[in-house]
Amino acid sequence: xxxxxxxxxxxxxxxxxxxxxxxxxxxxxxxxxxxxxxxxxxxxxxxxxxxxxxxxxxxxxxxxxxxxxxxxxxxxxxxxxxxxxxxxxxxxxxxxxxxxxxxxxxxxxxxxxxxxxxxxxxxxxxxxxxxxxxxxxxxxxxxxxxxxxxxxxxxxxxxxxxxxxxxxxxxxxxxxxxxxxxxxxxxxxxxxxxxxxxxxxxxxxxxxxxxxxxxxxxxxxxxxxxxxxxxxxxxxxxxxxxxxxxxxxxxxxxxxxxxxxxxxxxxxxxxxxxxxxxxxxxxxxxxxxxxxxxxxxxxxxxxxxxxxxxxxxxxxxxxxxxxxxxxxxxxxxxxxxxxxxxxxxxxxxxxxxxxxxxxx
Amino acid sequence: xxxxxxxxxxxxxxxxxxxxxxxxxxxxxxxxxxxxxxxxxxxxxxxxxxxxxxxxxxxxxxxxxxxxxxxxxxxxxxxxxxxxxxxxxxxxxxxxxxxxxxxxxxxxxxxxxxxxxxxxxxxxxxxxx
Numbered sequence: 001x002x003x004x005x006x007x008x009x010x011x012x013x014x015x016x017x018x019x020x021x022x023x024x025x026x027x028x029x030x031x032x033x034x035x036x037x038x039x040x041x042x043x044x045x046x047x048x049x050x051x052x053x054x055x056x057x058x059x060x061x062x063x064x065x066x067x068x069x070x071x072x073x074x075x076x077x078x079x080x081x082x083x084x085x086x087x088x089x090x091x092x093x094x095x096x097x098x099x100x101x102x103x104x105x106x107x108x109x110x111x112x113x114x115x116x117x118x119x120x121x122x123x124x125x126x127x128x129x130x131x132x133x134x135x136x137x138x139x140x141x142x143x144x145x146x147x148x149x150x151x152x153x154x155x156x157x158x159x160x161x162x163x164x165x166x167x168x169x170x171x172x173x174x175x176x177x178x179x180x181x182x183x184x185x186x187x188x189x190x191x192x193x194x195x196x197x198x199x200x201x202x203x204x205x206x207x208x209x210x211x212x213x214x215x216x217x218x219x220x221x222x223x224x225x226x227x228x229x230x231x232x233x234x235x236x237x238x239x240x241x242x243x244x245x246x247x248x249x250x251x252x253x254x255x256x257x258x259x260x261x262x263x264x265x266x267x268x269x270x271x272x273x274x275x276x277x278x279x280x281x282x283x284x285x286x287x288x289x290x291x292x293x294x295x296x297x298x299x300x301x302x303x304x305x306x307x308x309x310x311x312x313x314x315x316x317x318x319x320x321x322x323x324x325x326x327x328x329x330x331x332x333x334x335x336x337x338x339x340x341x342x343x344x345x346x347x348x349x350x351x352x353x354x355x356x357x358x359x360x
Numbered sequence: 361x362x363x364x365x366x367x368x369x370x371x372x373x374x375x376x377x378x379x380x381x382x383x384x385x386x387x388x389x390x391x392x393x394x395x396x397x398x399x400x401x402x403x404x405x406x407x408x409x410x411x412x413x414x415x416x417x418x419x420x421x422x423x424x425x426x427x428x429x430x431x432x433x434x435x436x437x438x439x440x441x442x443x444x445x446x447x448x449x450x451x452x453x454x455x456x457x458x459x460x461x462x463x464x465x466x467x468x469x470x471x472x473x474x475x476x477x478x479x480x481x482x483x484x485x486x487x488x489x
Contacts (some may be wrong), residue, residue, distance in 0.1 A: 016396070032422040033448075221396070225422060278402040286400040286447070288420060310399040312424050317400075340418075340425075 004049035005141055005199045006206055009165055015044040015216055019038065020220055021114040023050040027217040031098075035218040036225050036312040038116030040355070043147030044218035045209050052116035053140045054109040058131040065107070068126055069099065070245060070262075072255040076101040081183050085245050086122060087262030091269065092241035093248070095119050096233065098185060100170055105225050108181065108196070112235045112271065130245075141202035145209060146218075146226075148356035153195060153212050158182065162262045165193070166356060175205055187223060189230035225309050226323035228318060231280050231349035237291060238278060238306045238320055247274040247322065249349075276303070276322040280351060281333055281344040286310060289335040289342055296334040297325055305335060313352050317342060361482065362389040364455055368431065368471060369480035376431040376457065376474065378465075383432050386459040387419060387450065387463075390484050397420040398447040400431040403461060405439035410434060410463060412470050419450065419459050431474055 001024045003287030010017060015026035028048060038044050048180060058065050060074050078101050081086045084274050086094040090313060095115045100108040120135050127133060129176065145153060154162045159172045162182065170183030178201045186192035197205055209215050224234070233239045233248055244262070245254050254266065289308030290343065294301050309320030327346055335342040367375045368378040373391035377384040392398065400420035410416050410430035439461045443449060450458035475483060 026424075031451075033396050033399075088371060221423060286420075287402070288400065288422075288425075290425065310420070312422070 002050070002088075004201050005046055005324075006047045006049065006085060009203065010047065010217075012226055015217070015219060020050065023113060026219040027216070028221045029217045029229060032219070032221040032225060033312050034218070035216065036222040038216045039147045039190060039218055039222060039226055040313060041148070042216070043145060043149040043153055043214050044216050044222075045206065046141040046144040046205070046218050046220075046223055048144050048194070049115040049199075049202065051142055052111040052113060052119065052135070052137040053244065054111065054120065055134045055136050056107040056109060056123075056131060056175050057129075057331045058127060058133075059105055059108065063128045063131045065131075066258060067260050068123065069097070070254040070260055071099060072100055072258055073101065073107075075256070078103055079169055079171060080126070081170055081185060084333070085250075085345050086119065086257075087238075087260065087263070088241055090241075091244040091246075091262035091265035093243060093245060094122060094241060096235050096239055098183075098191035100181070100183065101189065116235060139198050139199055141199050143195045143197070143202065143206060143209070144188075144190040144192060145195065145215070146186045147190050148359060149214050150190070151360055153215055154182070154184055156212065157208060162193070163360070168183045175201060179351065180205075185231055188226040189232070189350070189352065189355045189357055190226075191359045203316050222312075225312055228307055228309050228320070229311055229313055229352040230348060230355070231320065231351060233278070233320075234307060243278070243322065244269055244274065244277065246270060248278045248360045256330070265355050276324050277327070278306070278320055279327060279346050280312070280320050280349045281318070281326070281335070282351060283335070283344045285342070286316060287340070287342050288317035289321075289344065290337065291350055293319075293337040293342075295321050295323065296336055297323075298326075299334075302333075308335075311351060317344070318351050319344070361393075361481075363477045363481050363484075364446075364485060365477045367455065368430050368474035368476065370429065370474060371483065374428060374431045377455075377459075378471070381464055382437065382462055383434070383465045384418075384438070384459050384462045385431055386454060386481075387456045391426075391456070392451050392454045395419065395424070395426060397422050397451045401443040401447045401450070401460070403443065404436050406436050406439060408436045410436060410456075412473070413468075428460065430463070432463065432465040432470050432487075433467055434463040437462045437464055450488050
């Protein structure tokens with residue numbers, strides 16, 4: 001199993017450690033509910049070193065990069081990041097990724113941990129030969145600082161320049177003489193930042209952040225409940241090669257004004273309407289839908305739950321799944337597993353609507 | 361790990377507190393710790409006949425659902441309805457406020473299939489290895 005540079009730190013903090021893909025990751029420290037609440041109300045630090053980063057030197061168009069992703073990278077200002085997808089020829093999602101534009105021809109691609117090798121191959125096979133593509137995942141660490149107080153915490157360490165970061169932008173900062181990248185992005189729905197720094201420095205940055213009394217460590221357990229409350233998809237569960245971004249309801253991250261791999265299929269799907277749609281549903285009780293449970297509409301199976309959990313903010317079960325039928329907001333469904341039946345209603349995403357995401 | 365001396369235990373981490381012909385039933389401190397924050401509890405109906413080692417309740421944490429099995433056979437006398445709105449009582453007080461139910465147990469001999477505190481302690485330590 002793979003371990004992040006902070007593994008010993010997590011053990012010392014008495015974290016519950018569990019496998020997450022190929023990685024041994026901290027799932028929780030004091031408890032998922034407490035860490036979830038602390039992130040929504042104050043600020044938490046997450047070890048996200050398992051995620052993949054590629055550095056790329058490439059002309060946006062001549063290299064073929066623009067054709068490999070659904071986001072329009074040509075129109076991106078330097079210092080901006082943009083969320084989107086890499087698709088296969090069938091329009092299926094190979095990965096969701098954030099692209100950082102450092103300069104006209106210099107990029108950082110942030111991809112999921114489980115798909116690093118496949119993404120790298122896909123990029124290498126499809127980019128022109130004069131590009132320089134470097135998988136720096138093993139050398140680069142990533143910390144997420146998330147919560148309404150995250151800006152004040154970063155101001156104390158990196159200065160007032162952090163104020164200038166608006167949503168989905170980034171800048172280079174210096175920590176103990178080492179350059180690092182901070183972007184105003186995240187996976188919790190709160191005001192927050194993602195920090196990319198060399199492995200050798202991540203331990204001292206983690207320590208310094210935790211010295212701030214407001215900051216608590218948080219594990220992947222609450223990262224999952226936080227992202228699900230925002231209806232953010234998780235690759236491998238809510239997104240996969242069998243579903244398109246249209247089926248996932250994420251067409252706003254697809255730029256149809258340009259060419260990209262899989263576009264033709266998506267246009268056809270747009271024409272006749274997707275066969276399945278990812279919907280969000282909420283239970284009236286505390287009982288939680290879980291990944292793999294069956295979704296029934298009027299007694300007939302219409303899909304499977306892709307993500308499900310207890311929502312700490314709402315105090316009820318919530319989930320998402322692909323529905324092979326027409327639906328309306330408010331439509332009742334039953335989530336079933338063996339003798340368990342959970343009545344739910346389809347809701348308009350996200351589950352939690354008021355957060356600090358766009359504060360400042 | 362809190363393992364009270366006076367209780368009996370199962371391999372599935374239920375406990376039973378015997379008071380005459382009545383047994384109070386819950387899940388152990390080890391179980392609540394392994395599950396993490398408990399978010400939902402389903403309890404049997406009062407009057408339901410339970411069989412030793414058969415399903416009697418469900419306890420869900422944020423991450424997973426877990427079945428609870430009756431430590432003894434008998435009839436359910438009462439359930440801890442507070443758990444329906446405050447399931448975290450199991451995390452806070454696994455052996456007292458977080459008990460699941462009480463039952464009138466029918467077969468005294470079934471108690472020999474349960475572990476005492478010392479045996480359960482050895483059993484749990486064995487799991488950690």
